[in-house]
Amino acid sequence: MADVGKRGDRPSDREAPALIELVMLDPAPAPSIGAPSATPRPRAPRPRRRWPPVALAAVLAVVIVATVLGDAGDDGQPAAVPVSTLTPTSIAATSIPATSVAPTTAPATTAGSPVTSARVSLGPGPVLGVERGWTLVSFDSPTLQMLDLDTGKSERFEFDIRRFAGATESVIVFSDRFVYTQHDGAPAVWSQRFVDKAPTILINDASIIAASSDAGRFWVALNQAGVNGEQLVAEVDTSGRRHNIVAVPLGLQVTGASAAGLWLRGSGRIYHFTSGGALQAVAIGTTIDASRTGVLYDDCAIAGPCTLRVASTPGSQPSSSNIGPSALIETARPKFPSDPAMSPNGRWLLLYHGVLDRRTSDQTFSSFLVEAWRWSPDGEWLFARTSFGAIAWNLADGRQIPLGDLALAGIVAVTR
Amino acid sequence: MSVVDKPAPRWRPVAVVVGVVATLVAAVAVVFTMGNGSSPPAAVAPSTTRVSSSEASPSVTGSHAVTPLDIDLDRTASYRVYLQRGGGQPVVFAYIDPQRGEIRHLDEARVFSGRIVGRVADRLVLATSRIRLIDRDFATDPVLIDGDEFVGTWRDHAIVAEYFPERTTFHEYRVDGSEARSVALVGRRPDVMGGVVGDSVIVERAGRLLSFGLVDAAVRPLAVGHLLGVGGDRVYYTTCTPEGACTINEATLERPVRTTPVGDYVSTGFERAFADVAPNGLAMYLYDYRRREDVVLALGTRVALPSSIDTRSRAWAPTGDWIFSFEQATGKLEAVDFARGHIVTIPLSSADAAALEAIAVW
DSSP states (O other): OHHHHHHHHHHHHHHHHHHHHHHHHTTSOOOOTTOOOSSOOTTSOOHHHHHHHHHHHHHHHHHHHHHHHHHHOTTSSOOOOOOOOOOOOOOOOOOOOOOOOOOEEOOGGGOOOOOEEOOOSSOSSOTTSSOOOEEEEEEETTEEEEEETTTOOEEEEEOOTTTTTTTGGGOEEOSSEEEEEEOSSSOEEEEEESSOSSOEEEEESEEEEEEOSSTTEEEEEEEEEOTTSOEEEEEEETTOOEEEEEEEOTTOEEEEEOSSEEEEEETTEEEEEETTOOEEEEEESEEEEEOSSEEEEEEEOTTSOEEEEEEEOTTTSOSEEEEEEGGGOOBOOOSSSOOOSBOTTSOEEEETTEEEETTTTEEEEOSSOEEEEEEOTTSSEEEEEETTEEEEEETTTOOEEEOTTOOOSSEEEEEO | OOTTTSOOOTHHHHHHHHHHHHHHHHHHHHHHHHHHTTOOGGGOOOTTTOOOTTSOOOEEETTEEEEEOOOOOOTTOOOOEEEEEOTTSOEEEEEEETTTTEEEEOOGGGOOBSEEEEEETTEEEEESSSEEEEETTSOSOOEEEOOSEEEEEETTEEEEEEEETTEEEEEEEOTTSOEEEEEEEESSOOSEEEEEETTEEEEEETTEEEEEETTTOOEEEEEESEEEEEETTEEEEEEEOTTSOEEEEEEOSSSEEEEEESGGGSOTTOOOOOEEEOTTSSEEEEEETTTTEEEEEETTEEEEOOTTOOOSSEEEOTTSSEEEEEETTTTEEEEEETTTTEEEEEOOOHHHHHHOOEEEEO
16 A cells, blocks of 8 residues: 555656756746846736746657556556566476496487696606605596696596586596586486596486495495385496495485495484494484595583584494684685595594694694685695695695696596 | 836635646646546555455445455464565565455555564564564554574563674564664574574584573583474484484474384485474474375374475464465465365465465464
8 A cells, every 4th residue: 555655756756856956946037028127027928938948848748648558558557567477386307217328329429528638837756755656536517637746747628528427526536537417308427537538327316415435335325126116226336236235224315425424314313334234323413524534413401502522434443533613723625625624544633714623633724715625634734725726745744846837626536 | 016016926826736737737647537538546556455346345444444254264363464465575465354254455655664483472473684673563663673594482571693703692672673682693604593492592503403591501402303394392304313214303302202203204315304383282294205295294104295286385283283385376365274185275366366476374
């Protein structure tokens, strides 16, 4: 009803400026034939003086008519405000029969070929000071960069940008190829060699979950459900061969790969699930980070503060250890797909503004934000994309080595 | 005094001005006549609140335009169905009174933005960045109360949570906005704020369900699980055994009442079930992922909702026997008596249907 009032107010609103102009015109009219003298002649008619305001009013009236009719559109009706129409969305179809397909070569038209290969200016010799046998791979679709940390030699590959749309999040890089999930219809896992022209399909009706602790393997979720509707999860190698298939009970969710299987969570409990299908509850809390070393979780007292803890793979280490007060430790959360915050050797925990040494409980603060990272295999180096560029960061001695223009959006350190 | 010496009359410029104004008014009248047919502009109701001419003409009572509704709804209901527009900043523009069988459009000058998140005695709770209490007729000015989130009603008082880094304070407000008392829960903010059951607030924090006493400020563990919701004297949650068997549990503060296997109600590969618990706690809306249909679990009985109902925008009646839903694309508003499988389509004017973006039932 307020709208009615507004509509009623509009005409008078428009009159207001016109009246002001008329008042201004009247005491100082434009010179005219009918105004020979400045001396007032009260009773003398001044018919011509009426015309300027009347003409102005007429002009204003015409303007108003033109304006309103212009707004009205062709049919003379006021311009309609488009009504918001939301298209109903339907629940996506779920289970599609899984089919294991032998590696197939994709049509050559979808493949791109390497276009450049060049050395970076990191100097000759080992980038990290000593030869470690590591190659750093950075994939930021559609560009893949490889940096040999022993020689400083870099290679750059460009792929067809259309191929990896939406796939970057799932990429797992191996020494000579990377695998990714393509969600064009039913999900499928593809493999792309660094130098080949065409990708090959590894598994139909499956999507990548996480890298396996077993080198050269990774975990995928199959679209095919188990007997009772469970999620089937398989450990596969880079040729698409399935090594283990386990059924994750309904209500549980995979959070990452452990040293001997998978970490799961479900309604407050944290579980370890071996590659052989043995399930064991290991803790109660909120999962923060899952890695081969252990699962980092927030454990809150019934009536009190919360503590950050690590639950290790059953049988390998003490089942649970204390990191510190959750309120004082802000674990790093990646902006881009990254490794876990916990280093592979379990010593370091990457924080939002630095790193925590679990041996000493000391925190080292950094002057930059870490946006994405990969750990070296021994856990002592962190290759990170930061707010100041890409760096190699030795956490033990504090060295930080710039890595040039390496994108490091999706990076991995691999041994040759 | 000679005529010549007579001062110039003041009515002349006034007359000119009046003439000009009259001309302008006439021009505007012509414009509106051409644009809208014969309807004068003041008679045109706003597009968002106008009742279409094909329906009963509204009568105006005070500041409310009232239109009778010929619907077979719950005539004993004391609740109302509030119709809101405005998306991110919803505004109630009308409400349906099932008991009276009518729809009342609010005076646009008296509406206030905010989601209606609850009812405390005869007051509604409006939530934006602030929380306010206002009478059900929107006749008086709202009362502002401090806090971050409305939790629920306790003994005709409003319980509002205020979050601090390592403490959550629960304020108890009277309906006039004055604070009766407050109690604090130590530790970080809960992950899920359930509501009030008995004399306790039910929360989930780090995988544990806790009851926090509003009388004694004591924290008691209820279960390990994810909180789905509360209503009446019931708490609904999912829980998994150490062996990995997961169920939906219905419990009182003292003990579990019944359990349902979680299987059908979680998407494969995910741990969370999404539910909507009726305010009286005797029923719960769920989505069945296996059969791909909306269901209600009422006292352990599974009832499938009619497939024609769009349940994405829905609200329980406080009595727990009707679910109101509307289809945003068409503005179709329906009420479903799930126990009887009875669907009532509530006739809305085209303007109301176009404006409708959210509903609240309190």
